[in-house]
Amino acid sequence: MIRFTVNRRPVSFDGPDDTPLLWVLRDHLKLTGAKYGCGIGRCGACTVHVGGEATTACTLRVGALDGAEVLTIEGLAGPQGDLHPVQQAWLDEDVPQCGYCQPGQIMAAVDLLSRKPVPSDADIERHMSNLCRCGTYVRIRKAIHRAAGLLAGSPS
Amino acid sequence: MSRRRQIDEAVDLGRRRLLIGGLTAGGGFLLGFPAMHWAGDSPEDANGGQIGFFVEIRPDNQVVIGVAQPEIGQGVRTSMPMLVAEELDVEWSSVSIRQMPLGIVKTADGFAWKYGGQGAGGSTSVTDNWTYLREVGATARQMLVQAAANQWKTSPDQCRTEPGWVICDSRGQRASYASLAAAAAALPVPDGKPDLKEASSFRIIGQAAKVMDARAIVTGRAQYGIDTDRPGMRYAVIQRCPFLDGTVVSFDDSEARKVPGVLDVFTIDGPKPGEPYVILASGIAIVATSTWAAMQGREALQIEWDRGPHAQENTPAFWRQAETLLAGTGQVVRTDGDFDASAGTAEQVVTARYRVPFVNHAPMEPQNCFAHVREDGADIIAPTQMPAGASRAVAAVTGLPRENIRVEMTMAGGGFGRRLTNDYVAEAAMISKRIGAPVKLQWSREDDVRHDFYRPSGLHEMKAALDDDGRITAWTQRLASAGKYYRRPNVKPEEQYAPELYVDDFPAGIVENLRVEWFEVQSGVPRGSWRAPAHTANAFVVQSFLDEIAHATGRDPLQMRLEMYGENRDLPYGQHGGPVFNPWRLSRLLKHVAARIDYDRRRPEGRGVGLASHFTFGGYAAHAVEVSVGSRGELNVERIVAAVDCGAVVNPLGVDAQLQGGTIDGLSTALNLEITVRDGQIEQSNFHNYRLLGLKDVPVDFETHILPWGDKPAGMGEIGLPSLAPALTNAIFRASGVRIRALPIGKQLQEAIRA
Ligand code: FES
Numbered sequence: 001m002i003r004f005t006v007n008r009r010p011v012s013f014d015g016p017d018d019t020p021l022l023w024v025l026r027d028h029l030k031l032t033g034a035k036y037g038c039g040i041g042r043c044g045a046c047t048v049h050v051g052g053e054a055t056t057a058c059t060l061r062v063g064a065l066d067g068a069e070v071l072t073i074e075g076l077a078g079p080q081g082d083l084h085p086v087q088q089a090w091l092d093e094d095v096p097q098c099g100y101c102q103p104g105q106i107m108a109a110v111d112l113l114s115r116k117p118v119p120s121d122a123d124i125e126r127h128m129s130n131l132c133r134c135g136t137y138v139r140i141r142k143a144i145h146r147a148a149g150l151l152a153g154s155p156s
Numbered sequence: 157m158s159r160r161r162q163i164d165e166a167v168d169l170g171r172r173r174l175l176i177g178g179l180t181a182g183g184g185f186l187l188g189f190p191a192m193h194w195a196g197d198s199p200e201d202a203n204g205g206q207i208g209f210f211v212e213i214r215p216d217n218q219v220v221i222g223v224a225q226p227e228i229g230q231g232v233r234t235s236m237p238m239l240v241a242e243e244l245d246v247e248w249s250s251v252s253i254r255q256m257p258l259g260i261v262k263t264a265d266g267f268a269w270k271y272g273g274q275g276a277g278g279s280t281s282v283t284d285n286w287t288y289l290r291e292v293g294a295t296a297r298q299m300l301v302q303a304a305a306n307q308w309k310t311s312p313d314q315c316r317t318e319p320g321w322v323i324c325d326s327r328g329q330r331a332s333y334a335s336l337a338a339a340a341a342a343l344p345v346p347d348g349k350p351d352l353k354e355a356s357s358f359r360i361i362g363q364a365a366k367v368m369d370a371r372a373i374v375t376g377r378a379q380y381g382i383d384t385d386r387p388g389m390r391y392a393v394i395q396r397c398p399f400l401d402g403t404v405v406s407f408d409d410s411e412a413r414k415v416p417g418v419l420d421v422f423t424i425d426g427p428k429p430g431e432p433y434v435i436l437a438s439g440i441a442i443v444a445t446s447t448w449a450a451m452q453g454r455e456a457l458q459i460e461w462d463r464g465p466h467a468q469e470n471t472p473a474f475w476r477q478a479e480t481l482l483a484g485t486g487q488v489v490r491t492d493g494d495f496d497a498s499a500g501t502a503e504q505v506v507t508a509r510y511r512v513p514f515v516n517h518a519p520m521e522p523q524n525c526f527a528h529v530r531e532d533g534a535d536i537i538a539p540t541q542m543p544a545g546a547s548r549a550v551a552a553v554t555g556l557p558r559e560n561i562r563v564e565m566t567m568a569g570g571g572f573g574r575r576l577t578n579d580y581v582a583e584a585a586m587i588s589k590r591i592g593a594p595v596k597l598q599w600s601r602e603d604d605v606r607h608d609f610y611r612p613s614g615l616h617e618m619k620a621a622l623d624d625d626g627r628i629t630a631w632t633q634r635l636a637s638a639g640k641y642y643r644r645p646n647v648k649p650e651e652q653y654a655p656e657l658y659v660d661d662f663p664a665g666i667v668e669n670l671r672v673e674w675f676e677v678q679s680g681v682p683r684g685s686w687r688a689p690a691h692t693a694n695a696f697v698v699q700s701f702l703d704e705i706a707h708a709t710g711r712d713p714l715q716m717r718l719e720m721y722g723e724n725r726d727l728p729y730g731q732h733g734g735p736v737f738n739p740w741r742l743s744r745l746l747k748h749v750a751a752r753i754d755y756d757r758r759r760p761e762g763r764g765v766g767l768a769s770h771f772t773f774g775g776y777a778a779h780a781v782e783v784s785v786g787s788r789g790e791l792n793v794e795r796i797v798a799a800v801d802c803g804a805v806v807n808p809l810g811v812d813a814q815l816q817g818g819t820i821d822g823l824s825t826a827l828n829l830e831i832t833v834r835d836g837q838i839e840q841s842n843f844h845n846y847r848l849l850g851l852k853d854v855p856v857d858f859e860t861h862i863l864p865w866g867d868k869p870a871g872m873g874e875i876g877l878p879s880l881a882p883a884l885t886n887a888i889f890r891a892s893g894v895r896i897r898a899l900p901i902g903k904q905l906q907e908a909i910r911a
């Protein structure tokens with residue numbers, strides 16, 4: 001039995017240790033915000049935070065997570081449903097097309113902004129490797145800059 | 157287009173005639189369609205299920221608008237309700253939406269649409285629904301006004317509306333739509349067409365509307381097909397035969413069945429070689445209690461494959477076959493004047509060959525489908541672009557009557573034409589029928605890359621004859637390709653060319669001696685519609701060739717295009733997106749992008765600007781691209797300017813998104829994407845060897861422009877793409893002198909510069 005937290009709630013899983021976190025989230029915990037796109041760590045659609053860092057849930061065996069803190073897109077907004085500044089910036093810039101990659105993009109962007117509160121375009125290019133088949137990259141870039149501004153202005 | 161073909165068995169009963177008003181259980185006013193014999197009505201249906209859900213005004217003045225089209229990221233869940241809300245005259249912020257399931261009704265003459273045509277293909281949603289959805293909104297408004305007039309004992313022409321309210325100035329009365337709902341619902345639907353607003357008084361159409369689902373998307377709550385979860389649901393994957401048209405000889409599932417959670421393993425029979433595809437391939441299905449268990453079970457299978465009839469197929473041989481064909485004579489599909497005579501007397505002849513590869517759709521959400529097949533009917537929940545096709549596919553593999561098959565469309569993580577075909581729906585239904593339980597079939601990314609209806613691949617030979625002024629007097633395009641109508645039922649051999657060469661495309665009607673010729677290349681690779689279908693190939697070829705002619709004759713590529721496109725007039729256009737094509741609208745866009753990118757400025761060595769423009773499905777687009785090419789052939793896209801004329805603009809933010817997305821799709825595909833075949837198997841398998849473009853490869857300097865035209869919109873899903881590739885390769889030529897004649901660009905520049 002593996003015990004860890006997801007979005008600040010304790011959870012447990014007693015299936016095979018080598019089950020990727022992604023499928024534990026999706027099939028067992030019914031948290032479907034993290035998406036399956038490639039299963040090999042290439043697309044970022046499954047990006048979640050483990051211990052505060054962005055990681056691809058499809059390549060992470062749940063067995064390695066005992067005691068870990070996992071944050072998914074569902075846990076990003078505040079308890080009252082108040083959006084995280086990155087989510088707000090995504091709305092302001094009208095980023096999504098099909099939207100499928102966006103939970104992963106947002107989780108990656110939150111991680112970037114925690115390391116680089118005022119990222120340059122080059123920082124964004126280096127860090128944001130998540131794929132978007134719809135080609136929303138132009139607006140993603142803008143939304144990250146906007147989110148940086150929102151975060152700078154928000155008390156925390 | 158594909159969409160037309162697929163709905164032709166449905167009989168349009170005349171939509172207006174079917175509008176009826178009613179009252180919902182909650183006291184709202186609802187305008188919709190009678191349900192007739194349809195068994196699958198959604199719970200919102202009013203009047204004991206007699207009305208299919210459509211537009212509802214709730215007692216709290218909130219408005220719910222049904223969306224019949226499938227959302228694949230093209231924005232219909234935002235743009236379609238805008239059309240209704242405009243004429244209904246409500247606050248856009250009060251509007252929410254409800255995705256409607258497939259609505260087909262059985263009539264004596266076959267199946268009819270219940271809500272109007274439902275499908276996402278050929279960029280048709282906004283053009284097909286432009287008048288119809290506004291009329292629906294206007295009719296509802298008219299009924300609300302009539303209800304108010306009755307209440308105030310005045311005539312409707314004494315009343316006007318403000319968003320959500322009916323007002324009678326002379327009597328000093330106002331009433332909310334909600335308060336009038338019950339009275340409006342009791343009125344007969346008025347005969348005749350309602351008056352529609354002048355464009356100048358639009359309040360919603362033409363204004364920027366953000367994506368309706370954005371909040372659900374950014375919080376992870378948006379529901380895609382892959383997110384479907386139903387009680388008792390099993391999970392399935394299929395190991396499909398990796399050989400084109402191969403089959404299962406035998407398999408050993410003893411290890412697979414030991415995987416915890418695996419419930420069942422059985423074969424799935426694919427179509428026979430050459431037969432129409434209901435599903436794509438033969439294989440082994442694994443049913444389990446979770447997705448991962450099913451995937452692990454698949455890993456543990458031992459399968460012996462029959463390599464099938466295409467085991468010798470290889471991409472290099474495909475190109476040799478195409479070259480051999482071009483040495484002969486093909487099917488002449490258009491001929492104007494006399495190409496041979498004109499070419500024979502020409503001052504100069506320019507010729508070039510171009511190659512366009514197979515490509516994969518790669519929607520971000522791999523295929524999946526929930527199916528619950530019972531004795532008496534079936535429930536299907538799927539990300540699909542063509543729900544009526546899903547219903548047909550399920551009927552074909554289960555034998556159930558279509559009226560007993562309920563199809564719900566979820567949001568789809570992209571479509572790009574892949575989900576026009578419902579093979580994965582048929583597979584899910586086959587599995588559910590076999591196990592007698594609800595199941596969600598999940599494709600892996602590897603499944604999706606290896607099993608697709610790929611964009612057709614072909615070799616184009618272009619030839620132009622020039623007079624002594626460098627004017628083009630004769631033009632021919634000869635294409636040897638594996639076309640997308642391969643194995644499609646009811647297509648005659650002589651019609652196979654039609655989706656590969658659109659015979660009225662530029663320069664038809666402009667160059668007087670024209671010949672267009674097609675040759676069929678044999679291949680076992682499945683083919684289908686890929687965003688902007690053959691326009692992606694033909695724009696690349698034609699717009700590259702124009703630059704080659706300009707170069708050969710010492711002319712400026714922009715000036716040459718402007719001259720050829722000529723003055724503002726309509727030319728007849730018989731293919732999808734017609735009936736007319738006005739090449740001058742391309743000139744307008746070209747001049748715009750050329751000015752923005754400062755086309756006339758001299759660039760330093762290693763820098764260059766390229767232009768291209770194309771007409772696709774009623775819309776016009778142009779791209780200007782600036783690149784730099786380093787001394788070892790390193791390519792950098794420095795700047796992109798894109799412009800579109802899609803007629804009247806419904807949602808500028810949505811148009812802009814599609815133009816950005818189409819442009820980036822064009823860039824991604826031109827730079828790196830190619831599907832190849834080796835010994836009868838697709839060589840690529842996932843994003844490590846099918847490398848979609850990332851954010852870092854999109855220039856910061858990226859601008860989009862919308863140049864509206866007239867009073868009718870054209871769809872935006874596809875036009876943003878075709879002209880990007882040739883603008884890029886034209887820029888590369890100007891920067892480096894290297895002419896790219898084969899896509900993708902890949903490492904060609906480095907190789908050419910090394911050579
Ligand atoms: S699904 Fe995890 S990186 Fe693609």
Ligand code: FES
Nearest residue numbers: 098099132133134
């Ligand atoms: S929005 Fe569709 S994949 Fe990114």
